[in-house]
Amino acid sequence: MCGLSRVTVSPQELQVMLEKREIKIVDGRERKEYDKGHIPQAISIAIQETIQAENPDRLTELFASNGISRNDAIVVYDDTFGAYAARIAWNLAYLGYGNASVLDATFSMYRDLGYNVSTDDSSLPPQEAKPEVKEDVLATIDYVENFVSEHKGHLLDVRERLNYLESHIPGASSVPWRTFSNNMKVFQDPGRVEQILTGRGISKDDEIITYCGGAGTLSSLAFYGLLLAGYEKVRLYAKSFIEWRSLGRPVDSVKDANYWDLSAD
Amino acid sequence: MERRPVTNWAREEEPERFAEMVKLYRQGKVSEDNFRRFRLQNGTYSSRFQSDFSMLRIKVPTGEATPQQMRKVADLCQIFSIGSAHVSTRQNFQLHWLQLDDVPEILRELSKVGLTSREACGNSIRNVIDSPLSGICPFEHFDVTPYAKGLTKYFLRNPLNQNLPRKFKINFSCCDQHGLARIGDIGLIPKVIKEDGGERKGFQIFLGGGLGAGSFVAELLEEFTPEEDLIASCVAVVRFYDRSGDRGKMHRNRMRYLVHDLGFEKFRTLILDERTIVKATMPAGVKLELIGQTSSFAQDPDYTGDAIMKGDDQYQGWFLNNVLPQKQKGFSSVTVTLPAGDVSADQLVGLAEICENYSPEGVIRLTPNQNFVLRWVNEDDLFEVYGKLVGIGLGNRGANSMASTVGCSGTTSCNLAVTNSHRLAKEIQSKILDMNLDLDHGLKTSSIKISGCPNSCGQHEIATLGFFGGASRVEGAQAPTYQMLIGGKANGSTAGLGTTLMRVPAKKVLDVIIKAIELYRSSREEKENMVDWMDRVVRGDGPDGVRNSTDLKSHLEPLAAIPPVELAPEAYVDWGNDEKFRAKTAKGECAA
Numbered sequence: 001m002c003g004l005s006r007v008t009v010s011p012q013e014l015q016v017m018l019e020k021r022e023i024k025i026v027d028g029r030e031r032k033e034y035d036k037g038h039i040p041q042a043i044s045i046a047i048q049e050t051i052q053a054e055n056p057d058r059l060t061e062l063f064a065s066n067g068i069s070r071n072d073a074i075v076v077y078d079d080t081f082g083a084y085a086a087r088i089a090w091n092l093a094y095l096g097y098g099n100a101s102v103l104d105a106t107f108s109m110y111r112d113l114g115y116n117v118s119t120d121d122s123s124l125p126p127q128e129a130k131p132e133v134k135e136d137v138l139a140t141i142d143y144v145e146n147f148v149s150e151h152k153g154h155l156l157d158v159r160e161r162l163n164y165l166e167s168h169i170p171g172a173s174s175v176p177w178r179t180f181s182n183n184m185k186v187f188q189d190p191g192r193v194e195q196i197l198t199g200r201g202i203s204k205d206d207e208i209i210t211y212c213g214g215a216g217t218l219s220s221l222a223f224y225g226l227l228l229a230g231y232e233k234v235r236l237y238a239k240s241f242i243e244w245r246s247l248g249r250p251v252d253s254v255k256d257a258n259y260w261d262l263s264a265d
Numbered sequence: 266m267e268r269r270p271v272t273n274w275a276r277e278e279e280p281e282r283f284a285e286m287v288k289l290y291r292q293g294k295v296s297e298d299n300f301r302r303f304r305l306q307n308g309t310y311s312s313r314f315q316s317d318f319s320m321l322r323i324k325v326p327t328g329e330a331t332p333q334q335m336r337k338v339a340d341l342c343q344i345f346s347i348g349s350a351h352v353s354t355r356q357n358f359q360l361h362w363l364q365l366d367d368v369p370e371i372l373r374e375l376s377k378v379g380l381t382s383r384e385a386c387g388n389s390i391r392n393v394i395d396s397p398l399s400g401i402c403p404f405e406h407f408d409v410t411p412y413a414k415g416l417t418k419y420f421l422r423n424p425l426n427q428n429l430p431r432k433f434k435i436n437f438s439c440c441d442q443h444g445l446a447r448i449g450d451i452g453l454i455p456k457v458i459k460e461d462g463g464e465r466k467g468f469q470i471f472l473g474g475g476l477g478a479g480s481f482v483a484e485l486l487e488e489f490t491p492e493e494d495l496i497a498s499c500v501a502v503v504r505f506y507d508r509s510g511d512r513g514k515m516h517r518n519r520m521r522y523l524v525h526d527l528g529f530e531k532f533r534t535l536i537l538d539e540r541t542i543v544k545a546t547m548p549a550g551v552k553l554e555l556i557g558q559t560s561s562f563a564q565d566p567d568y569t570g571d572a573i574m575k576g577d578d579q580y581q582g583w584f585l586n587n588v589l590p591q592k593q594k595g596f597s598s599v600t601v602t603l604p605a606g607d608v609s610a611d612q613l614v615g616l617a618e619i620c621e622n623y624s625p626e627g628v629i630r631l632t633p634n635q636n637f638v639l640r641w642v643n644e645d646d647l648f649e650v651y652g653k654l655v656g657i658g659l660g661n662r663g664a665n666s667m668a669s670t671v672g673c674s675g676t677t678s679c680n681l682a683v684t685n686s687h688r689l690a691k692e693i694q695s696k697i698l699d700m701n702l703d704l705d706h707g708l709k710t711s712s713i714k715i716s717g718c719p720n721s722c723g724q725h726e727i728a729t730l731g732f733f734g735g736a737s738r739v740e741g742a743q744a745p746t747y748q749m750l751i752g753g754k755a756n757g758s759t760a761g762l763g764t765t766l767m768r769v770p771a772k773k774v775l776d777v778i779i780k781a782i783e784l785y786r787s788s789r790e791e792k793e794n795m796v797d798w799m800d801r802v803v804r805g806d807g808p809d810g811v812r813n814s815t816d817l818k819s820h821l822e823p824l825a826a827i828p829p830v831e832l833a834p835e836a837y838v839d840w841g842n843d844e845k846f847r848a849k850t851a852k853g854e855c856a857a
Binding site for chain 1: 284291312313314315343344345346347348349351361362366367369370373452505561603605606607609612674675676677678685687688691840842849
């Protein structure tokens with residue numbers, strides 16, 4: 001359904017691609033971090049820029065002006081745990097860039113593996129592009145409402161469990177984002193993800209929507225984690241719980257229990 | 266460092282069985298009751314009023330956990346729980362607010378590191394606890410740990426204890442000065458006697474202890490039970506209880522009530538008779554398997570012993586109550602102070618690394634005071650270890666002092682809880698540390714324990730200052746309150762239950778504690794600790810002005826007033842809440 005040819009690229013695979021110069025690499029970190037050192041050939045498109053360019057036209061212009069065209073194979077990375085990279089990659093997927101994947105390593109992991117980093121300014125000549133929006137990776141608030149009331153599939157709240165207990169979209173299930181994350185790489189082993197989701201009664205034929213608190217970064221990581229594990233019918237509720245609340249939609253909470261006081265944090 | 270062999274307590278098929286049962290339950294093919302019994306047998310409680318959320322109790326026999334197991338718990342609590350785990354008063358790990366459907370996967374992961382949740386809950390023999398100082402205690406006759414593990418193995422999954430009238434608790438102490446032997450259904454203290462020019466290892470076995478609505482201290486079975494009679498003695502008690510416990514009255518059928526009703530002498534005689542039968546009919550091959558070696562490490566040849574000299578006030582303060590010299594020269598144990606037993610995933614991972622780097626024993630112990638103990642630390646490394654602990658946010662002082670307040674789950678997750686005892690325990694610990702009260706030597710041996718209801722999972726009856734939660738009505742409005750008890754203790758062969766003093770509003774418990782400590786400090790004799798001072802007061806033999814309990818109460822009562830709700834709305838809101846207090850409970854799961 002998403003038509004991505006590959007979801008993730010390993011650092012090892014990336015070396016081959018770098019040599020052949022056959023991909024475009026996007027560094028989603030802050031510009032000043034990029035300047036200190038980045039993966040060779042990577043261009044800087046900070047996540048903040050993508051968040052500011054809120055509509056498809058401006059987003060496409062942002063990517064195009066940075067030299068990315070529709071037919072490019074793109075790999076995105078960051079230095080969080082892959083959430084920012086996944087969000088940028090999702091943006092690309094949404095705009096119809098069918099070949100955007102997430103590096104299965106953060107910048108720090110990549111560097112610590114001993115690969116070369118570069119301080120070259122690797123900007124690319126601007127391209128022409130028009131958005132070709134792929135609506136089937138996005139869930140709007142209306143879609144979510146309808147999805148739940150018609151019991152269509154699984155709405156996954158990927159925030160921390162405590163946040164879910166506090167309040168969540170009625171009908172959502174709690175699958176914390178760490179289900180899809182791995183301390184040593186970015187993505188959890190697909191086999192493990194499948195095992196967990198099967199236990200929760202979520203099958204690969206089911207439609208899934210992911211959401212998180214605000215920026216849609218954790219939910220993007222989950223989005224990609226699901227694709228990697230073979231769950232293809234996935235959408236992102238990009239505007240997230242913050243929109244749901246601000247528009248006054250009803251929420252569910254687990255009441256009468258002081259679960260926050262169990263936290264050691 | 267040698268790899269220490271790890272006992273595998275798990276069975277591969279159990280997670281699959283659990284998955285199957287959840288499936289059948291969801292399909293309506295298993296009744297609510299049967300499913301509940303099954304999941305309790307597999308260590309899974311439902312979380313406060315929520316049938317879809319669960320608490321999983323991971324059995325950690327003798328409280329001993331490996332770094333690998335700690336990393337696994339860290340991983341699991343991040344993916345499936347709230348990012349923190351809990352160290353319980355029976356030395357187990359607890360994972361809270363899990364989705365029921367995730368439990369099979371969690372069990373699968375736990376079995377990979379040798380851990381099970383089998384019989385951690387329900388009407389079975391619960392985790393066998395062992396004083397965290399076993400093997401290093403200067404007062405012990407011998408290390409009971411291999412015996413405690415052996416007994417665990419003997420009873421785990423044993424048909425003998427799959428359907429007892431109620432839960433059953435076995436407590437090992439390291440010596441007659443430490444541990445909870447006298448509040449267990451079976452309590453054991455190691456003892457060596459001289460006989461025929463040689464030595465004989467065995468135990469003092471105590472029976473019929475336990476805390477709750479009716480609390481009793483365990484009594485001695487016989488002067489000395491030789492080690493070869495350990496299994497037969499325990500089997501005799503369990504079998505007798507299995508047959509004779511009142512299965513009709515769930516609220517009053519723990520073994521201690523049976524003992525109380527029969528009278529101890531009669532019970533003792535029946536047990537000794539039962540044991541004779543057990544020994545006569547036990548298959549010849551049944552023997553207690555001693556599991557694991559007692560640790561023994563040589564002192565570092567470069568040992569200087571200047572641990573105490575190093576470091577600033579912070580370190581000294583921590584050293585005072587968190588470091589205990591072992592009987593093995595040059596080594597000390599380090600107790601890590603947790604806030605009411607809660608530890609984050611990152612902290613677990615950090616501790617695993619500290620354990621690997623600083624303890625040749627290579628394991629850490631969970632303690633019944635909801636803390637961790639790291640043993641066999643070279644004293645020359647103590648300052649460094651302190652630095653590492655501070656680095657992961659676990660450098661709090663006061664571990665083996667009154668500052669280390671025990672608090673049961675309370676309203677954070679338990680059906681039976683009336684009040685938020687868990688949060689209150691954390692507030693008390695913070696306050697005592699903030700006021701540097703833990704640095705007063707006189708408070709070293711005292712304790713504060715909080716339960717959220719009368720059932721005493723917080724063990725409030727054995728605290729110097731104990732509190733259990735309830736609700737009070739003041740002119741029609743409900744207020745969260747605690748009953749305060751004083752003078753309780755359980756240390757090896759000594760135990761005494763606290764006496765009820767007075768009612769205290771939840772928000773005033775801290776003030777009352779501070780005031781009680783002030784009264785002690787202003788009237789104590791030289792070098793008199795608070796435990797002894799409190800004993801004097803309870804006896805009616807206290808100092809001028811605090812001669813007896815009535816005096817003490819009169820000092821504290823002004824702080825414990827509950828004004829009407831219009832004047833003091835705060836008093837009608839429990840800790841951790843914004844809304845007005847309303848006692849809410851449901852059927853408990855502690856009884857299957």
